[in-house]
Amino acid sequence: MSSIDLQTSAHPGVALARDYRTPDGQPDPLSAPDQPRIGMPLSRLDGPRKVTGNARFAAEFALEGMVYAALAYSTIARGRIALLDTTATEAAPGVVLVMTHENVPPLQSPPVFLTTAKGAAGDDHPVLQNDRVHWNGQPIAVVLAETQEQADHAVTLLQVEYVQEPAMTDFDSAETREPSNVLGGPASVTIGHAERAFEDAPCRVDAIYRTPRHNHNAIEPHAVTLAWQGDELILHDGSQCVDHVAYSLAQVFGIDESQVHVTSPFVGGGFGSKTLWQHQILAAAAARLADRPVRMALSREGVYRVVGGRACTEQRVAIGADEKGHFQALIHTGKAAMTAHNNLPEPFTQATKCLYGADHIQLAIRVADLDMLANTFMRAPGESVGTFALESAIDELAEQLGIDPLELRRRNEPERDPTSGLPFSSRHLLEASRAGAERFGWARRSVRPGARHEGEWQIGLGCATATYPYMRMPGAAARITLSRHGPVRIDVAAHEMGMGTATVQTQVAAARLGVPIERVQFNYGDSSLAGVVLAGGSQQTAAIGGAVIAAHRALVEALLELVGSDSPLAGLSSDDIECREGGLGVPGDASRFETYERILDRAGHSEVLVEADAAESEELSHFSMHSFGTIFCEAAVSTITGEVRVRRLLGAFDCGRILNAKTATSQFRGGMIMGLGLALMEETQFDTRNGRIMNPSLAEYHVPVQMDVPEIEVMWTDIPDPHTPMGARGIGEIGITGVGAAVANAVYNACGRRVRELPITLDKLL
Template sequence: MSASNERDRTHAGVALARDYRTPDGQPDPLSALDQPRIGAPLSRVDGLQKVTGGARFAAEFALEGMVHAALAYSTIARGRITTLDTAAAEAAPGVVLVMTHDNAPTLQSPPVFLTTAQGAAGDDHPVLQNDQVHWNGQPIAVVLAETPEQAEHAASLIRAEYAPEPAVTDFRTAATREPDNVLGGPPSVSVGDAEQAFGTAPRRVDAIYRTPRHNHNAIEPHAVTLAWHDDELMLHDASQCVDHVAYSLAQVFGIAESQVHVSSPFVGGGFGSKTLWQHQILAAAAARVADRPVRLALSREGVHRVVGGRACTEQRVAIGADEQGHFRALIHTGKAAMTAHNNLPEPFTQATRCLYGADHVQLAIRVADLDMLANTFMRAPGESVGTFALESAIDELAEQLDLDPLELRRRNEPERDPTSGLPFSSRHLLEASRAGAERFGWDQRSARPGERYEGEWQIGLGCATATYPYMRMPGAAARITLSRSGAARVDVAAHEMGMGTATVQTQVAAARLGLPVEQVRFNYGDSSLAGVVLAGGSQQTAAIGGAVIAAHRALVEALLELVDGDSPLAGLTIDEIECRDGGLGAVADSARFETYDRILARAGRDELAIEADAAESEELSHFSMHSFGMIFCEAAVSAVTGEVRIRRLLGSFDCGRVLNAKTAASQFRGGMIMGLGLALMEETQFDTRSGRIMNPSLAEYHVPVQMDVPEIEVMWTDIPDPHTPMGARGIGELGITGVGAAVANAVYNACGRRVRELPITLDKLL
């Protein structure tokens, strides 16, 4: 086990054996992943552009004749617009257009995420097509003006009157229903008779845990700069799914997908929110009406009004165990808020499906349809809030049994997936837990809460398991272009939202091609490039990796076809070839080698370009595949004020092979910091009387800042998963999972106050 901090990078650059296997179990002779560049802490290839201002984000493109857009928002949760007075706005300085439902072009309803293969919309509401209002904050008008200030001023002059209709806005009293599906699967899962087994178990915990709404607050607010060229639409968007947005906008405007071009070279944070919302549709519609390029950059308030976030949940976790702590019954049920116009029940039981080996299991999610802005993905949807409930309940049971919380978890470690019955592709959670506990000093934890003091501060330690599933979505493809100069370019319609995609994929491609990283360029962020890739579900790295593997193999086959009888490679098959030192060589004979330059020169070619689709991801049908980890937290609680200060966090992870030590550490720390926000401060204040978000700004919606963040140490097993491309599993969403419970458990160990409703604020500790 190696830490990834500056003091200890012993894993970085270590040569590892060729252990990648294809989904059918065959070795991949072209993997070349034993080269030192895999795992090395390579600095971000786009870092210089970003720190020097050379990277242009969606709201930084300037188009000739461009105007600026601003939105006006509804102030009721449900009803009709009876009067919309735009006269003052139209007469304001610089105004080019005021567009409402009275003069908007005909638009089709956008395809919702998870309802079609490439749907990207947050909801299926008609956009500015009638006088209906569906949530408090819905856009009711668009203003175009020569400057942003003129557009915002004019939008403030619009006056609306409404005929309100009864709205459902109170989650506590709303009726619930069983959703059609949860992430495409069943909303409930049962193994045996959990309620009966729970009722007869000698040791039991049965508690309700609640989590609030959360809103997205990426450093880069949502923005788009776009223009129509005849019937073709060009967008510079802040997007984590360029192909999905292109497809969805084509459906809205009734044009071919090939007529929509989405460019998104840099994204200042996405976390699940940078998909398709009404602002892109409205900007494109207004640009068409005005026949001018348009830039629309949402304000912080605008993001809260138009872009969905995480839904609130109420969860019951009931665990029945024998006297030794073995789980006889594990029940995790509850409800989440949703709307009838989207397709994302917050999947809070996902982690419970795979973590513990209970004899009987019952999992179920119900939803309450509210008249609100549609909820959406937010970093580790389901797992981040579900692990708060599950891991808090396990801590409560451990205390009842007088067991160390780590020991209770160890006693319920499953041999196979407890709900699917599949074998785990790779699971080294116990190793990660042991190493993390040793590094953190877990043996210093007091078994009795409230025993350790430092002045007015009560000190406690807590832990919680982290997990997030491995996924590899279909549709990925890659194009590799190899030139006689020895340089290579890899084109994939992928995304860089700050997680290091471009850097890691440059390393992977360089390793496969046997080239220095300086001679490889990874080209991404454009819907015109190869494949359909989504930066979500922590699956983009695996999806791209599968595509690059396929394209690389096809490239080597094409190079061998160019080989003539005078080549030292003549007669060799692809299974006898490896890529090294800027060329192809025989695996069994180091003397049989030829550079790419020489192969192309012999064939009279300046370059060779090959595109290939990723092989279908069959691994998930054979194995239960997840990343795991253990989060350790040290909390201090003031006995005088109830203030909570987190003094240390450590995450010890089992996530397969780590492809870049530096970007992985950054991803883990970022997720854990977001977990601190979830635990201690993040909460969307929602007025149940009006359905309005009351704190739509960073002044009132609190996220962790520098002074809130303690020392964070991360470490990992670095044991490759033999059933994934490159041996790696996703890490982007793993870091946030478990943090909420680890903090809550540490707070309890410090002061003896059990908090079952996030965030952990002063009023819950006094």
């Protein structure tokens, strides 16, 4: 469990969020004029602990008697182990245990993410239970030693021979199938007769777009430090779903979920990858076999071998329009790589479902099952690569029609969700787009590609729409402990992966409780805390917020039960009450007010504790709920080398209420930087001859560094969504969406070369 010691800094001149009413018509306490905490650019409360080295990550816990683990990885894509000679390894200095399929304890297959309510595993392969090999890089042995160096050396001494079997590793030649579901919904959506309408349309674009594999490269590689205490398993893990990991490990080891305790106080980036993979299971099995605590920290290469990433896609986007640009047909279909052992077809049509109105729509995803490491979630799965295809095609159509790309998008702005028919809970995309265009100087864009030069550089502007859905998963709960003199403690099994969760939730709780920020202690990162919360799908803020709202109401009711007949609050209900100035009172009536301390004193209580579950997320059944934005890019292309330099980026977003201006800006910019990597450099090199990832390091897998990142400007509407718990929608993932297309469209405007396959490397422009 982690808690934050509070520090604040003044930021004068910051506008507060607009006042609005909650879905039940009540005034929202978060926008009260005497609560200037929501929206303020409060610095991250965990910052001092991180910069001073006092924040402990998963591989920084030291347990008495701990040994260190190293993994051996297969070098074939499919087959079986014919020989695994451990003699030299066992004789190496410091070796405590060599665990293979021949001596591993019995383990059940782990529950895959999205197949059960709390499943967290990337795949359902049996973990080291037989001699079978399912992908190139699969762990085949674990070595425990007294030091990490001894373990790393000893694992190189293993002698392995394989019997290879035919493997399917070529995405282009693999047969495809329709998956049973995509994120729990259908794999295809059909409205009208899109192909027929497309053929009849006077203006048409029909193109194939390709995106490569991507691998996770969080600043903190995956690691776990764990020990068995009798039949209880204690883990310090870098996790974005502590309760899910606890449940899933309990299934693997055949024990009760209460016997698994996961802590994850600090996580150095997750982006969808910090769930359950084989390394945690193997570390726990080896610890049980050796009867010693174990630390397993994956190398950067180890992350590529064991932890899944984004799958490659091939997408067709076909748009048929009339002469004025009205979409008569919108087709977005294609295929993505997957394995038969996981449950995540890359959902690249998600954005297309909600962005544009069209008379006829056809969306479909097929998958090609390959013998490879299971793919998994990676920041904005689907939307990040799907918007590249969709928004590039719209740019192509705009040029054909002679219509400004922003204007073409405006002409196809839907009144209701184009595929579900639901009304939008809140949609201010056009306002954000207009403001962003004015700020960026979009009017100065040259209509003719290649018209603007600065020496050897051709300069172009491009734009694309960004979107990501609002979600609020079930299971969230919060525990509030109000002490007479101590801090107000908020306990939620939530996660801090660097996005500012603890800071924002402290602000929200302080505003709701009517106490200074310094008095709130937000505890998180521990499976023993309240609720089941997942840091994923940009939904954790809303999930926690809903839980805190429920717990806050329970707290007010509990306090009112304590007041005596001589209290100024006697006879009042929670509907009559507001929290302000460290107590409860009637709005507008200073005489009917009592501090928390006074209420507890009267009742003879030192503290009061309440816990409540968040209300069901019924809003999603009544409204289409999404965040939106427009990405603007200025790119320069060298006429000599074909090098692309992105010179400016601007993101104008509509994400509901912004709860903390400083952390929100950081999140938007971080997503846009990741989008730069997607656009210009990120690509997993996959050898189709043997299914092996060939660039498993940051030396060869390129991500944006300081000199690659230009000026990035961020702006937002700050219009609360009246149907979310705090008026806010998630912002962690929308920043990456649209960036790939905005860059590609700017490159085309600069030099006249249309790139339909990411990344946009110089060889594609020469």
